[in-house]
Amino acid sequence: MIPRVGPGGASFQGAGLYYLHDKDALTSERVAFTHTLNTHTDSPDRSLKVMAWTAMHQSELKQAAGVKATGRKLEKPVYTYSLAWAQDETPTPDEMVSAAQDSLKALGMEDRQAVLVAHEDTQHPHIHVILNRVHPENGKAASTSKDHLKLSKWAEGYERGQGKIRVQARVNHNARREKGQFVKNENITREEYDWVKEHRSLEPNDIREARSTRQTKEAAELKQTFTRRQNRLEAALRREYARPCAKLDKEIGTTEERIGKKGLFRSVVRKLTGAEKRDQASLASLKTSLQGIESRMDERRDELKQGYGRDWEKMERRHAAERMRDERLIERKRSEGSRGRAGEVARKSFRVRAGSDTAGLAPAPSDRSRAAKALDKVAKKTDSDGGGKKREVSEDRIERAKRRAEGAKRSRNRPRNKDKGFERD
Numbered sequence: 001m002i003p004r005v006g007p008g009g010a011s012f013q014g015a016g017l018y019y020l021h022d023k024d025a026l027t028s029e030r031v032a033f034t035h036t037l038n039t040h041t042d043s044p045d046r047s048l049k050v051m052a053w054t055a056m057h058q059s060e061l062k063q064a065a066g067v068k069a070t071g072r073k074l075e076k077p078v079y080t081y082s083l084a085w086a087q088d089e090t091p092t093p094d095e096m097v098s099a100a101q102d103s104l105k106a107l108g109m110e111d112r113q114a115v116l117v118a119h120e121d122t123q124h125p126h127i128h129v130i131l132n133r134v135h136p137e138n139g140k141a142a143s144t145s146k147d148h149l150k151l152s153k154w155a156e157g158y159e160r161g162q163g164k165i166r167v168q169a170r171v172n173h174n175a176r177r178e179k180g181q182f183v184k185n186e187n188i189t190r191e192e193y194d195w196v197k198e199h200r201s202l203e204p205n206d207i208r209e210a211r212s213t214r215q216t217k218e219a220a221e222l223k224q225t226f227t228r229r230q231n232r233l234e235a236a237l238r239r240e241y242a243r244p245c246a247k248l249d250k251e252i253g254t255t256e257e258r259i260g261k262k263g264l265f266r267s268v269v270r271k272l273t274g275a276e277k278r279d280q281a282s283l284a285s286l287k288t289s290l291q292g293i294e295s296r297m298d299e300r301r302d303e304l305k306q307g308y309g310r311d312w313e314k315m316e317r318r319h320a321a322e323r324m325r326d327e328r329l330i331e332r333k334r335s336e337g338s339r340g341r342a343g344e345v346a347r348k349s350f351r352v353r354a355g356s357d358t359a360g361l362a363p364a365p366s367d368r369s370r371a372a373k374a375l376d377k378v379a380k381k382t383d384s385d386g387g388g389k390k391r392e393v394s395e396d397r398i399e400r401a402k403r404r405a406e407g408a409k410r411s412r413n414r415p416r417n418k419d420k421g422f423e424r425d
Helices: 012-019 044-056 058-065 093-107 147-162 168-178 190-199 204-260 264-273 275-349 367-380 395-412
Strands: 002-005 031-037 078-084 114-119 126-132
Touching: 002 147, 012 044, 012 078, 012 114, 012 126, 031 044, 031 093, 044 058, 044 114, 044 126, 078 093, 093 114, 093 126, 093 147, 147 168, 190 204, 190 275, 204 275, 264 275
Parallel strands: none
Antiparallel strands: 002 078, 031 114, 078 126, 114 126
């Protein structure tokens, strides 16, 4: 079970246009089924209008319920998230609806108006929840504080109830959170989280350039750190082994000098007394000791190099993960932009009949109905021509009617409201 929370939005019609239809199209082949909660209607389109009316009349609902009108105005009443099952799971519609209702209880939003939309355009079954944060009776806005953590704990409990843990990392993260540790967004560091938060509003190329600059700087810093460690290690080795090495070098030189002195009589005496043999053994021992010191020094150098290699590989894996995260962010921004353009078309024709202040904003008729009315008006003008004969409608009059319909279409397409776009992760 993977829950995913989207950012807040302001347009219920924009949300419906995206979730109730195929991407960038008015067809709805990917919609498996829909389900409504607390809207007193089974129609998802009417439910969205009811939810929009509730959000627009939040202050009136508060006043009627005797709730203090405190706090700033709720600008984004639309709250969305999705629940996704594994590819090998085949939940029934009732099970998907039940899981969505249980997740709403975990969030404390089970009494809010919501529309559930199940999609079948991916290999894994998933259901989307479009929720109105405004309470339909008292107008209070639902809190979304720590919603990710609540859904994470709920998803872990859901998998435990199924008897199979599919996301072990989530279990580990929740256990760490219970101990007071900070875990967020694929267990990234706080510094990386702040960087993503700061740069996610930039253009795609700017994000990639900023990431490349950051990673190049990190690689240079790692090299500088390795160089400093090398210098510190060499200084430590000199302090620790400089005197022993110098002493061994001096003894080796003295021993080699004794062994290398020429003279027949001296050579005979050294062999008879065993001095030659002792010096050779001493020279071998001294060289072995020196080699041992050099070997220990090389081991410490190799250990430092191996640590640097591990750090470099770890950095490269982290950089690859960061670039993949950036591409997902860019793709998400691109899809949001596509949905925003489609939502703009819907917002031009979407109106909510409400009180006296919004009653005049009735839904504008479609192009087809405008053309039909214009042609019907022309047809009605073909009354009898004096002698009881009906005049035939000329082609010119029909063309003029079509042009009037096209002019009405252009006039209607001018933006007449300031409804904000819907955003979703």
